[in-house]
Amino acid sequence: MTMIFQANQASGLPTPTWIVPGLQAEFLGNTSSLRNAGPNVFYVHVTSSGFSIWTSLTSLLQSKKPALNPDFLRHHLRFGETATHSTAWRDIYQLIPGAILSLGAGVCSWRFEPWAREERDSETAGHPGTLLENVLSASPGAVVLELSGGVDSTAIAYSLSGRSDVEAITWADPDAPDASDVGHARRIAGKLGFEHRVAPVSPEALFVIPEQFEPDRPSVSLFMMAERDRFVRDVIGNRADVVVVNGHGGDHIFLDPPSPIPMLDLLACGRFREALHYYRALVEFHGAGVLAPLRYRHVGRGIGRASLSLGPGKRLHRRLIRQACYENAIWSRLGTPYKVIHPFTCPSMLNYALSIKPHEYVGKGTSRLPFRMAMNDYHGTEDHSRVSKGHLTGVFQKAIGLKQGILAAVLEQGVGAKFSMYRVDEMQRALKAAAFGSTDIHPRLMNALSLELFIQHWSRLSGMPRWQLDT
Structure with a gap:
């Protein structure tokens, strides 16, 4: 069972209450607080009527097929990996071990x-x-x-x-x-x-x-x-x-x-x-x-x-x-x-x-x-x-050289290009430089490639030709 809890089922439950082992919820009026004291990662899908908690991201995305989160994606392209409760999908948040997720009317905050x-x-x-x-x-x-x-x-x-x-x-x-x-x-x-x-x-x-x-x-x-x-x-x-x-x-x-x-x-x-x-x-x-x-x-x-x-x-x-x-x-x-x-x-x-x-x-x-x-x-x-x-830099340069045409098409036809998250010509120049053995692989290029391959991966697993992006 992948969807393990829904917020509108909470009436009559004591607060705080353990939803499943390791996950505790506290309900205070219109505010809910979720604390992950266990070893698993949970995913929270938030709607106007409440929220659902899932243990499998694959099952969640296959059933909900949410829109992409443009703010998260732009932040990733600019800064790379940073810790946050947000995900690449709108209205879906992650709850990692040791974290607390607070949900209110249109507000979501995270403590870790x-x-x-x-x-x-x-x-x-x-x-x-x-x-x-x-x-x-x-x-x-x-x-x-x-x-x-x-x-x-x-x-x-x-x-x-x-x-x-x-x-x-x-x-x-x-x-x-x-x-x-x-x-x-x-x-x-x-x-x-x-x-x-x-x-x-x-x-x-x-x-x-x-x-x-x-x-x-x-x-x-x-x-x-x-x-x-x-x-x-x-x-x-x-x-x-x-x-x-x-x-x-x-x-x-x-x-x-x-x-x-x-x-x-x-x-x-x-x-x-x-x-x-x-x-x-x-x-x-x-x-x-x-x-x-x-x-x-x-x-x-x-x-x-x-x-x-x-x-x-x-x-x-x-x-x-x-x-x-x-x-x-x-x-x-x-x-x-x-x-x-x-x-x-x-x-x-x-x-x-x-x-x-x-x-x-x-x-x-x-x-x-x-x-x-x-x-x-x-x-x-x-x-x-x-x-x-840093001895693996040469391996990545060779990989880019071998797959330059495929990666160029991914960048040109991807989500980032469609919604102007990066300049295609700039990424293509950086890709070409890396393919020809540049000693410096542009970080923004690697972030853009990770974005496009990530979206391709989930599109394939969820049976969607392309994820929708609300602008």
């Missing part, structure tokens, strides 16, 4: 603070090495570790050391099997005694969304999901007790990627030289002029309550943490048969990350420095070091 779900009850619980071990010790059965070779996956690898049931996988560009991070991952796996596979990513398999997947928003993460799922299935075979572990979210909770906001913290502390040095590094990172980093001032707009603060870096930090937890809650439930664990977005690790002040470390080159130092000291090693990544 995953770090508040757990209290730190001892000083030892605050050490990141202990926290990671505690999360992973509760994982029964064999473990498949997605070992990228970066700091986060290396930390998880060390926290799994001593286990004999760990198999590590490292994704690689078939033309660069010895990239620095792949080599680092291979060395770490050998040192810890893990069986290790280097999995070359096939360019032909990118930009494909498997039919069993239920993504609820456009995302560039979709481009590699089919390959990732194939590799994991090859490893686990028919075993049902296997868990997949990765370090996704670590870059967010330690305030990466580079943002101009910590620079304001440096200025507020009177550290003007470091602020200037940090901003120069941002300009070099973004590579599009001295004003390019300022576009990140809008990261997370609409997430949390808008208010003045003397700690803008910490405010952005919380927004990035929400984003990491949001992504993990969604992408772990695409329809894969195995369980995925993200240790960096467990509440205890989030509380550790929130205890770090970004402005105290950006002047030293990275806000992840205290974590790296703590892990190296804990394990008596220097393996938690900065390793350059």
Whole structure:
């Protein structure tokens, strides 16, 4: 049963009441509050007469066939992935684990603070090495570790050391099997005694969304999901007790990627030289002029309550943490048969990350420095070091080259073009540049492609030639 509750059935029910395990509703006059205390993602279809709650997005969209949400789609094209209760469809909202959705007369609001779900009850619980071990010790059965070779996956690898049931996988560009991070991952796996596979990513398999997947928003993460799922299935075979572990979210909770906001913290502390040095590094990172980093001032707009603060870096930090937890809650439930664990977005690790002040470390080159130092000291090693990544860029360039004609047609005939969400000529130039091996793939191009492929996926599954868009 996919439609599990309707608001007009609520008369006579006590308030608050548990609708299904993990989902609590409270009715106060014309206002309803839904709290997700369980592990599942729910979808709420809101109408003038009330609301319905669904557990399957596929069944909801096949039966309701709602209009697209233009505000959400334009926001995605402009900023990429940001955490929100809105979805790509009008009047359909998502309720992820740990979130509260409040519905009133024409108003919908969302609260999501995953770090508040757990209290730190001892000083030892605050050490990141202990926290990671505690999360992973509760994982029964064999473990498949997605070992990228970066700091986060290396930390998880060390926290799994001593286990004999760990198999590590490292994704690689078939033309660069010895990239620095792949080599680092291979060395770490050998040192810890893990069986290790280097999995070359096939360019032909990118930009494909498997039919069993239920993504609820456009995302560039979709481009590699089919390959990732194939590799994991090859490893686990028919075993049902296997868990997949990765370090996704670590870059967010330690305030990466580079943002101009910590620079304001440096200025507020009177550290003007470091602020200037940090901003120069941002300009070099973004590579599009001295004003390019300022576009990140809008990261997370609409997430949390808008208010003045003397700690803008910490405010952005919380927004990035929400984003990491949001992504993990969604992408772990695409329809894969195995369980995925993200240790960096467990509440205890989030509380550790929130205890770090970004402005105290950006002047030293990275806000992840205290974590790296703590892990190296804990394990008596220097393996938690900065390793350059990005070796899969070449795979995406090759995939774009192989499918340039198809992708060009998708952009020209898609929803974004029809409703002027992007300039087709601009996207075609960016596509051509990427196909001919440009070292920089335009982020807006990737966002546009994710939008169009996402809509194509759901049109195919719902039996519609084209989704309608109310303008």
